[in-house]
Amino acid sequence: MALLEIKNLHASVAGKEILKGITLALEPGEVHAIMGPNGTGKSTLSNVIAGREGYEVTKGEVYLDGKDVLDMAADERARAGIFLAFQYPVEIPGVTTSAFLKTALNAKRRAAGQPEIDAMDFLKLVKAKTAVLGMPYDMIKRPLNVGFSGGEKKRAEVLQMTMLEPRVAILDETDSGLDIDALKVVSEGVNSLRSPERAFLVITHYQRLLDYIVPDHVHVLANGRIAASGGKELALELEAEGYAKYLNTAA
Amino acid sequence: MKPSLIIDHSFGEAYAKRLGVAPWRGNLPGPKLEEWRFTPLRSLAKIAFTPATDDVSVDAVPRAVPLIAGAVRLVLVNGAYRKDLSSADPGKGVELSHGKVAAKDGSSLVALNAAYAPSSLALHVAGAAKKIVHIVSISAAGSEPTALHPRITVTAEAGSSVTLVESHVGLPGETYFSNPVASITVGEGATVRRYVSVDEDSAAFHLATSLVKVAGGGTYEAFHLGLGGALTRQEIRVALTGENANVRLNGAYALSGASHHDFTTVMDHIVPNCASSQVFKGVVDGESHGVYQGRIHVARDAQKTDARQVHKALFLARGPAIDCKPELEIYADDVQCAHGAATGEIDPDHLFYLAARGIDAETARSLLVEGFLADAVNEISAEPVREQFAADIARWLKARQ
Numbered sequence: 106m107a108l109l110e111i112k113n114l115h116a117s118v119a120g121k122e123i124l125k126g127i128t129l130a131l132e133p134g135e136v137h138a139i140m141g142p143n144g145t146g147k148s149t150l151s152n153v154i155a156g157r158e159g160y161e162v163t164k165g166e167v168y169l170d171g172k173d174v175l176d177m178a179a180d181e182r183a184r185a186g187i188f189l190a191f192q193y194p195v196e197i198p199g200v201t202t203s204a205f206l207k208t209a210l211n212a213k214r215r216a217a218g219q220p221e222i223d224a225m226d227f228l229k230l231v232k233a234k235t236a237v238l239g240m241p242y243d244m245i246k247r248p249l250n251v252g253f254s255g256g257e258k259k260r261a262e263v264l265q266m267t268m269l270e271p272r273v274a275i276l277d278e279t280d281s282g283l284d285i286d287a288l289k290v291v292s293e294g295v296n297s298l299r300s301p302e303r304a305f306l307v308i309t310h311y312q313r314l315l316d317y318i319v320p321d322h323v324h325v326l327a328n329g330r331i332a333a334s335g336g337k338e339l340a341l342e343l344e345a346e347g348y349a350k351y352l353n354t355a356a
Numbered sequence: 357m358k359p360s361l362i363i364d365h366s367f368g369e370a371y372a373k374r375l376g377v378a379p380w381r382g383n384l385p386g387p388k389l390e391e392w393r394f395t396p397l398r399s400l401a402k403i404a405f406t407p408a409t410d411d412v413s414v415d416a417v418p419r420a421v422p423l424i425a426g427a428v429r430l431v432l433v434n435g436a437y438r439k440d441l442s443s444a445d446p447g448k449g450v451e452l453s454h455g456k457v458a459a460k461d462g463s464s465l466v467a468l469n470a471a472y473a474p475s476s477l478a479l480h481v482a483g484a485a486k487k488i489v490h491i492v493s494i495s496a497a498g499s500e501p502t503a504l505h506p507r508i509t510v511t512a513e514a515g516s517s518v519t520l521v522e523s524h525v526g527l528p529g530e531t532y533f534s535n536p537v538a539s540i541t542v543g544e545g546a547t548v549r550r551y552v553s554v555d556e557d558s559a560a561f562h563l564a565t566s567l568v569k570v571a572g573g574g575t576y577e578a579f580h581l582g583l584g585g586a587l588t589r590q591e592i593r594v595a596l597t598g599e600n601a602n603v604r605l606n607g608a609y610a611l612s613g614a615s616h617h618d619f620t621t622v623m624d625h626i627v628p629n630c631a632s633s634q635v636f637k638g639v640v641d642g643e644s645h646g647v648y649q650g651r652i653h654v655a656r657d658a659q660k661t662d663a664r665q666v667h668k669a670l671f672l673a674r675g676p677a678i679d680c681k682p683e684l685e686i687y688a689d690d691v692q693c694a695h696g697a698a699t700g701e702i703d704p705d706h707l708f709y710l711a712a713r714g715i716d717a718e719t720a721r722s723l724l725v726e727g728f729l730a731d732a733v734n735e736i737s738a739e740p741v742r743e744q745f746a747a748d749i750a751r752w753l754k755a756r757q
């Protein structure tokens with residue numbers, strides 16, 4: 106059974122159909138990349154899977170481990186193991202990164218029937234994870250994402266992912282706004298989580314990220330549909346030739 | 357002649373007779389007084405209050421009153437000092453005395469307090485006070501609606517410093533009306549930090565007046581928290597009387613049900629080169645009503661004044677109302693004055709972000725409310741107090757779920 110199964114998914118925003126029948130199956134251990142031009146529905150797909158309000162699913166199904174995801178509220182989906190690394194993480198003044206991380210971690214632990222994390226263990230965990238991502242440990246004292254640079258925000262997303270250890274991680278253009286060094290660090294963070302029990306959906310605009318996070322499958326999303334699928338060589342081809350051919354076919 | 361401000365009240369002859377003192381001849385502030393426009397006292401005036409007597413049996417401080425680490429406790433019950441419930445020694449640098457309250461001019465509530473306050477709890481601060489002084493004012497109504505008039509006087513001598521916490525709490529029972537007055541004098545170069553928490557019974561009235569004078573080079577840092585009661589007003593009047601005085605006056609309120617809370621501040625810049633800042637934040641739920649009136653007065657001589665104030669409120673429901681009225685009266689020309697006001701609701705994008713991390717909606721809302729109030733609460737420089745007040749807010753949030 107696929108870990109994440111998306112079947113003929115149709116979704117509209119503000120009455121306009123954006124996703125027009127997406128079918129995808131992520132097997133445990135796999136990394137799938139989705140590439141496509143701007144405005145084609147990549148973030149819409151990730152938001153629909155994560156359960157954001159304002160998106161109407163008009164047709165199709167999404168299953169996590171065989172469980173119907175579309176029936177669950179966003180927080181339930183997250184506790185069930187879906188993680189979305191946001192393209193544009195929001196700034197939340199007044200809420201420290203540390204309070205937020207601890208609350209999120211404990212929500213997951215409670216759902217799994219585990220006790221809340223001990224304060225010392227929490228600090229140790231954050232220390233270890235921030236070190237891996239080359240982040241100053243002190244940053245957890247700052248309000249969540251407030252005043253973080255673009256790159257810091259993306260690292261913070263990956264930090265959250267490595268702490269929450271999801272079953273399925275969706276990375277929505279996590280590479281945008283990163284310089285090459287940050288890109289490497291973030292990719293290492295992602296790669297360190299790759300495991301036979303976990304799957305990734307890596308959304309990107311550029312092939313560059315896929316040099317570091319090597320995908321098993323690459324899909325082209327154009328006009329709300331998967332226009333082509335292939336191996337990692339498809340990403341190279343897209344880099345060289347662009348998306349024009351897929352847009353034309355779809356039109 | 358002022359317009360008719362009179363409303364009926366029960367603080368005349370009969371009230372005075374029960375206390376065996378001369379009666380107060382004033383009137384409660386009425387709705388035609390501009391300063392009281394948003395906080396009408398109609399419901400208060402309908403109740404016949406009797407004086408709180410000290411024979412109410414209160415033999416312990418309510419457990420809800422926090423123990424603040426490293427603080428000495430001074431306990432008032434119905435405004436009267438209770439040595440048996442207080443720490444033996446107010447700590448190095450602080451001297452305690454009890455005096456008659458002098459009847460002075462002031463608002464009608466201050467005069468009412470002066471007429472009927474049992475005695476004043478007076479703190480005299482010389483040098484650096486070692487310990488936080490925690491004043492616990494307990495309202496204990498008898499079998500009838502009860503009024504009490506606590507009076508606190510703090511005199512910080514030149515160069516001295518002290519940190520005060522005031523907890524105003526009520527015992528459940530009949531309704532009561534607490535009318536506390538605090539007079540604070542900050543001497544030259546002295547520092548007074550004062551943190552006030554008002555967490556009265558849900559049927560209670562609390563109309564507090566703080567009269568603060570800050571001399572040259574003095575610092576007054578205050579934070580006022582309002583968490584309930586039927587009707588609460590915290591009026592804080594600060595006069596900066598000497599150059600280079602610095603005032604940081606901040607506060608937060610969190611209201612549910614039909615609670616009404618009013619912060620009225622008057623910041624009076626009289627001399628040059630002083631600074632004042634105010635950050636007030638409120639969260640309103642249910643059918644509650646929040647008021648912030650902030651007047652900044654800068655006299656013609658008070659050049660180089662730096663005065664700021666901001667009030668922000670967050671609606672947790674459609675039922676509450678907020679009245680916000682900044683007033684800048686500036687007669688000097690070389691000053692920096694700024695005020696800001698905003699109201700809003702919880703941002704759905706914030707909620708989704710937290711949900712996407714597995715945080716349930718109620719916890720997410722609590723986290724966001726605490727975050728919203730944080731930039732006011734974080735102004736509290738005394739760490740144990742900051743933590744305590746944050747915990748009080750968290751408790752309020754839990755209770756509302």
Ligand SMILES: Nc1ncnc2c1ncn2[C@@H]1O[C@H](COP(=O)(O)OP(=O)(O)O)[C@@H](O)[C@H]1O
Nearest residue numbers: 118119123142143144145146147148149150159
């Ligand atoms: N909340 C929204 N309201 C209205 N239109 C939206 C909203 N979100 C996305 N869209 C529209 O949906 C289309 C796909 O957007 P998006 O999924 O963000 O594309 P991508 O991530 O591939 O760049 C765009 O035309 C965009 O304008």
Ligand SMILES: [Mg+2]
Nearest residue numbers: 147148192278
């Ligand atoms: Mg996008």
